[in-house]
Amino acid sequence: MNWHKVTTIRDIPQGTRKHVTLAGHEYMLLHTKEGIWCIDHRCPHADGAVGDGMILGQNITCPLHKWRFDLCDGSHAHAGTKLLGVYQVKVEGEDVLIEA
Ligand code: FES
Numbered sequence: 001m002n003w004h005k006v007t008t009i010r011d012i013p014q015g016t017r018k019h020v021t022l023a024g025h026e027y028m029l030l031h032t033k034e035g036i037w038c039i040d041h042r043c044p045h046a047d048g049a050v051g052d053g054m055i056l057g058q059n060i061t062c063p064l065h066k067w068r069f070d071l072c073d074g075s076h077a078h079a080g081t082k083l084l085g086v087y088q089v090k091v092e093g094e095d096v097l098i099e100a
Pocket residue numbers: 043044045046047048049050062063064065066067
């Protein structure tokens with residue numbers, strides 16, 4: 001795992017999200033009042049665009065089949081399915097970096 005600059009803080013104000021692609025992998029940055037999260041954009045269930053889902057607190061709901069994922073650890077209530085990928089985020093000056 002290495003840190004990668006993916007955007008600047010000005011490009012993702014609180015209340016917005018930003019889709020980024022790194023080495024062909026899709027991520028979604030979500031800037032909520034709790035902070036900036038980074039998750040896989042694609043759902044581990046059936047490839048839905050979970051990154052476009054509705055956020056409530058520390059959870060995001062996939063728009064395709066409504067599975068709800070914890071933004072902290074990618075967990076969900078459906079056994080036997082992979083977790084949603086979640087990634088560390090840090091801000092250095094103006095730069096937003098993810099560990100991936
Ligand atoms: S594809 Fe996300 S819940 Fe099914």
